[in-house]
Amino acid sequence: xxxxxxxxxxxxxxxxxxxxxxxxxxxxxxxxxxxxxxxxxxxxxxxxxxxxxxxxxxxxxxxxxxxxxxxxxxxxxxxxxxxxxxxxxxxxxxxxxxxxxxxxxxxxxxxxxxxxxxxxxxxxxxxxxxxxxxxxxxxxxxxxxxxxxxxxxx
Amino acid sequence: xxxxxxxxxxxxxxxxxxxxxxxxxxxxxxxxxxxxxxxxxxxxxxxxxxxxxxxxxxxxxxxxxxxxxxxxxxxxxxxxxxxxxxxxxxxxxxxxxxxxxxxxxxxxxxxxxxxxxxxxxxxxxxxxxxxxxxxxxxxxxxxxxxxxxxxxxxxxxxxxxxxxxxxxxxxxxxxxxxxxxxxxxxxxxxxxxxxxxxxxxxxxxxxxxxxxxxxxxxxxxxxxxxxxxxxxxxxxxxxxxxxxxxxxxxxxxxxxxxxxxxxxxxxxxxxxxxxxxxxxxxxxxxxxxxxxxxxxxxxxxxxxxxxxxxxxxxxxxxxxxxxxxxxxxxxxxxxxxxxxxxxxxxxxxxxxxxxxxxxxxxxxxxxxxxxxxxxxxxxxxxxxxxxxxxxxxxxxxxxxxxxxxxxxxxxxxxxxxxxxxxxxxxxxxxxxxxxxxxxxxxxxxxxxxxxxxxxxxxxxxxxxxxxxxxxxxxxxxxxxxxxxxxxxxxxxxxxxxxxxxxx
Numbered sequence: 001x002x003x004x005x006x007x008x009x010x011x012x013x014x015x016x017x018x019x020x021x022x023x024x025x026x027x028x029x030x031x032x033x034x035x036x037x038x039x040x041x042x043x044x045x046x047x048x049x050x051x052x053x054x055x056x057x058x059x060x061x062x063x064x065x066x067x068x069x070x071x072x073x074x075x076x077x078x079x080x081x082x083x084x085x086x087x088x089x090x091x092x093x094x095x096x097x098x099x100x101x102x103x104x105x106x107x108x109x110x111x112x113x114x115x116x117x118x119x120x121x122x123x124x125x126x127x128x129x130x131x132x133x134x135x136x137x138x139x140x141x142x143x144x145x146x147x148x149x150x151x152x153x154x
Numbered sequence: 155x156x157x158x159x160x161x162x163x164x165x166x167x168x169x170x171x172x173x174x175x176x177x178x179x180x181x182x183x184x185x186x187x188x189x190x191x192x193x194x195x196x197x198x199x200x201x202x203x204x205x206x207x208x209x210x211x212x213x214x215x216x217x218x219x220x221x222x223x224x225x226x227x228x229x230x231x232x233x234x235x236x237x238x239x240x241x242x243x244x245x246x247x248x249x250x251x252x253x254x255x256x257x258x259x260x261x262x263x264x265x266x267x268x269x270x271x272x273x274x275x276x277x278x279x280x281x282x283x284x285x286x287x288x289x290x291x292x293x294x295x296x297x298x299x300x301x302x303x304x305x306x307x308x309x310x311x312x313x314x315x316x317x318x319x320x321x322x323x324x325x326x327x328x329x330x331x332x333x334x335x336x337x338x339x340x341x342x343x344x345x346x347x348x349x350x351x352x353x354x355x356x357x358x359x360x361x362x363x364x365x366x367x368x369x370x371x372x373x374x375x376x377x378x379x380x381x382x383x384x385x386x387x388x389x390x391x392x393x394x395x396x397x398x399x400x401x402x403x404x405x406x407x408x409x410x411x412x413x414x415x416x417x418x419x420x421x422x423x424x425x426x427x428x429x430x431x432x433x434x435x436x437x438x439x440x441x442x443x444x445x446x447x448x449x450x451x452x453x454x455x456x457x458x459x460x461x462x463x464x465x466x467x468x469x470x471x472x473x474x475x476x477x478x479x480x481x482x483x484x485x486x487x488x489x490x491x492x493x494x495x496x497x498x499x500x501x502x503x504x505x506x507x508x509x510x511x512x513x514x515x516x517x518x519x520x521x522x523x524x525x526x527x528x529x530x531x532x533x534x535x536x537x538x539x540x541x542x543x544x545x546x547x548x549x550x551x552x553x554x555x556x557x558x559x560x561x562x563x564x565x566x567x568x569x570x571x572x573x574x575x576x577x578x579x580x581x582x583x584x585x586x587x588x589x590x591x592x593x594x595x596x597x598x599x600x601x602x603x604x605x606x607x608x609x610x611x612x613x614x615x616x617x618x619x620x621x622x623x624x625x626x627x628x629x630x631x632x633x634x635x636x637x638x639x640x641x642x643x644x645x646x647x648x649x650x651x652x653x654x655x656x657x
Contacts, residue, residue, distance in 0.1 A: 007583050015326050022333060022348070029340075029347050036613045037605035039340035043347055046336065049329045057322045071582060074379040081378050086575065089371070089550055093567050101555075109547045116378070116543035127544060131551055139555060143209045146562045147555075 004069040005061050012058025019050030081116075088112055100150020101140065106132035162284060165510025168213065169518055177214045178515050181221025182522045188222070189229020190534045191545055197482045199226040201365045202549065204489050205556040212493040213508050217515040219489050220469075223482060224276065224519050227425070227465050228527060231268040231458055232534045236261055244425035244464075247433040247457040254449035262393035262531060267403055267451055268458045269527045270395075275411040275459035276520040279466035282415055284513055290474035291499040297475070299606035300617050302498075304627035306600050309477050311631040312420070314589050315638040322642065323585045331590035334359050335597025342605045354565050361594045362492070363557045363569040365485055368587050370553040371574025374546045376581060393531045395451075403455035406436050414460030418467025418479070425464040425480065432460030466516065472497050473509060476599075480588070484595045492560065 026043035074082065088111060095104040106128045113124035139145045168174065188199030203222050207215040234245040235252030248268065255264040297305075314324035337348045338358025349355040410432035417428040436456035437446045446453050464480075471477040476498035478484040490497050501509050527534070557570045580587055611617035618624045 004584065011583055015330075019329075025348050025350065029345055031343070031345065035343050035605065036608040037342060037601070039343050039345040039347055042601050042604075043333070043336050046329050046332045050326065050333070053322050053325045053329065057326065060322070073582070078379045082375050082578075085375060085378050085546075086571070089554075089571050089574075092550070092554065093564060093571065096554075096558075096567075097564055105551055109551060112547035112550070113543055116546065117541070120543070123544070127548075131548070135551075135555065139559075145209070145559055147558065 002070060002073070004071055005064065007071055008061035009058045012054045012056070012061060015054030016051050016058065017054075019047045019052075019054055022047030022050060084115060085112070088115070097148050098150075100152070101147040102132040102136040103150050103152070105135045161288075161506055161510045162514060164507065165512075165514035166517075168507060168511035169217065169514040174214055174217050174511070174515065175518065177210060177218040178221045178519050179522055179526070181218035182225045182519060182526055185222035185225020185227075186229040186232075186523070186527060186530075186534065187225075187537065189226035190232045190537050191229075191540065197365075197369050197485060199229075200482060200485050201362070201369050202552045202556050204485060204492075205362055205558075205560045206552075207489070208492065208559055212495065213511050215493060216489065216495075216508070216512050217519075219486060220512060220516060221519045221522070223465065223486065224272075224462075224516075224523055227462060228269065228272050228523055229534070231272075231461075232265060232531075233538055235264050235268065235454075236535050236538050244429040244457070244461045247429055248454055248461075250447055251450050251454040251457070254447070255451065255454065258449055260449070261535070263395040263399055264451070264454055265531045265534075266393045266395045266528060267399060267455050269524055269531075270400075271403065271407045271410075271455040271458040272462040273520050273524040274407045275414060275462040276466055276523070277517065278408075278411045279415045279418075279463045280513065280516040280520065283466055283470055283516070286419075287470045287473045287513070288502055290470060291502045297499065297623070298621075299603040299610065300621050300624040301627070302475075303600065303603040303607050304618050304624035304631070305475055305477055306596050306603065308627045308631040308634075309479065310589065310592060310596065310600075311634045311638075313592050315634040320584060320586065321638040324589050324638070327580065327585050327587065328589035328593040331364075331593025332597045332600075334364055334590075335361065335594045336601070341598050341602045354563075357561075357563075359569055359594075360557075360560055360563075360566050361488055361591075362560050363566040364573045364594045365488065365591055366553045366557050367570040367573025368577035368580075368591060370549055371570060372577030372581060374549050375574065375578045377542050378546055393528065399451050403452050405439070406452040406456040407459045409439065410436060410456040410459035411463045414463030415467045417460075418464030419470055420479070425461045428464040429457045429461045432456045469516075473501060474499060476501075478592060478595065484591050488595055 022043055024047075026040045026047055029040045029043065031038050031040070073079075088108060092104055092108040095107065098104075099107075109128035109131045110124045113127060114121050117124075135147070136149070140147050140149050169178070184203060185199065188203065191199075200219065200223055204219060207218050210218065230245045231248050231252065234249035235256055252261075252264045252268070255261065310328055314321065314328055333348070335358075337355055339345070339356065340347055346356055413432045413435055414425075414428045417431060418425070433446075433453055433456055436453055437443050440446065440450070440452060442450075465482070468479045468483045471479050472483050472487060472490075476487070476496060478487045487497060495501065495505060495508065553570060554567055557566050558564070560566065577587060579585075580590075607617050608615070618628050
């Protein structure tokens with residue numbers, strides 16, 4: 001998917017397939033109460049729209065060959081950084097319910113700042129401690145929001 | 155219910171309580187702070203902060219949100235002028251002129267003119283809003299489900315048509331947003347849809363999670379990829395503009411306020427469109443058009459004024475019809491709905507205290523922003539220098555806390571992350587984000603009004619074409635779709651849409 005044309009063909013096909021999935025899923029919906037607008041209708045229309053527009057995008061891009069544009073994908077280092085960012089957010093979400101918001105936030109912020117700027121580890125610790133303290137005292141204690149506090153701070 | 159000074163004074167009496175003044179000031183400060191931070195556009199900023207206002211009473215929360223919105227719109231101009239990073243498309247002309255002025259050592263006066271232009275346009279537009287919104291709402295009381303459906307349909311088609319030659323991508327984006335909005339229970343019959351047997355999906359996908367993911371998380375990913383670390387070393391010594399600057403900009407501010415407000419009333423006409431129109435109009439009016447792109451103070455004033463006027467004008471269709479005209483308004487609509495308020499004509503009848511207090515707070519918010527921002531210009535310029543390796547993780551923290559605090563479900567933050575990844579690819583592949591956001595917010599309302607209309611007409615879709623108001627909206631919708639299709643047919647190459655924060 002280095003060029004816009006290839007990307008549009010691939011994405012168009014993907015959207016069309018997703019449209020088929022939505023059309024199929026809408027046939028599985030059970031009606032229940034009779035209504036002038038049965039619950040299947042809207043998802044079915046949206047599925048058909050996705051199928052038509054996805055196919056049209058793929059076909060149109062396939063038929064046009066000139067003036068192709070290159071997509072600015074990140075280099076290998078950029079891809080790795082983005083994957084680490086996504087993985088660290090995923091770990092943050094998993095840890096949230098296991099060890100609570102303050103400690104999960106401390107670990108996430110400390111790791112992220114350290115990962116993005118290795119030389120600033122002390123700054124990473126200071127900011128993550130402040131964030132953890134804010135998340136505990138402001139959100140959990142003062143505002144009494146239902147965030148998991150974790151086993152140590154319950 | 156039309157305009158009445160009694161209601162406005164009543165609104166001021168609520169907005170001027172110490173509690174509401176405090177939250178308005180906090181909103182202005184936080185909004186400007188968020189707008190100033192490079193890498194967060196106003197829409198992302200509001201999306202992140204919106205759920206955090208949930209701890210306040212509804213009126214205070216909406217006052218704070220409106221102030222955040224104003225502040226963020228103003229704050230965006232600081233990054234545009236000082237570091238040449240327009241946080242959103244509407245700030246592009248600001249960056250063009252402002253950064254040139256900054257290079258000439260006039261960053262301070264440029265920031266001051268931006269603040270003054272925002273204040274003038276904001277105040278004039280709130281005056282217009284005060285009279286327009288209730289009058290339109292009075293007219294909108296006669297709206298039934300067919301009119302609402304046609305209006306929302308028109309709003310969506312206008313936003314899609316803004317995708318220009320990438321119309322197909324705009325429609326796909328909208329359809330994906332609708333799909334997300336349809337997951338869960340059918341609003342009319344209660345039947346489960348698109349849940350694939352998952353109990354978690356039965357409650358539906360929260361649109362706040364979608365919005366925060368699409369804007370905030372994807373923005374972090376884009377910035378991390380670009381390794382945005384550097385920031386300005388520019389010093390601002392004096393912010394006082396000269397009399398010549400003010401004289402030069404007065405006409406531009408007034409003209410652009412009018413242009414921005416009137417265009418801002420139209421659904422789909424976001425600040426990103428009107429600021430370019432106003433900039434162009436000013437260039438035509440200017441006695442020295444050759445100065446444009448080389449540091450024209452009037453060009454900067456025009457952009458900022460129209461930007462703010464459009465932002466305020468967006469409240470007119472939002473309050474009168476419940477119709478968001480831009481992504482930022484869709485986020486604010488989400489905020490209103492979060493508090494159980496249904497924007498639309500009945501809002502003026504059912505919650506006059508609330509709506510007039512919010513309008514009154516806008517007058518106060520504009521003054522606060524000016525008073526706050528002129529002396530704090532130096533501080534904002536220093537904040538612009540916060541590097542992204544600190545900012546990025548903090549944005550994720552705010553986004554996670556904000557999204558989780560809406561329903562306190564871990565599932566919502568997974569959705570936020572998923573839509574962050576989707577948003578990243580949409581930006582890379584040239585898919586506009588606005589249609590997806592609007593569609594996910596409007597999906598249930600659109601379907602409900604369609605269902606109710608079909609009930610009235612015994613299943614006949616002609617109801618949308620036989621009632622005059624809905625027929626006009628439908629005609630306008632089809633016209634804008636037709637225009638988009640025509641542009642699509644004429645296009646020779648697949649077009650990449652702007653990869654900015656708003657679209």
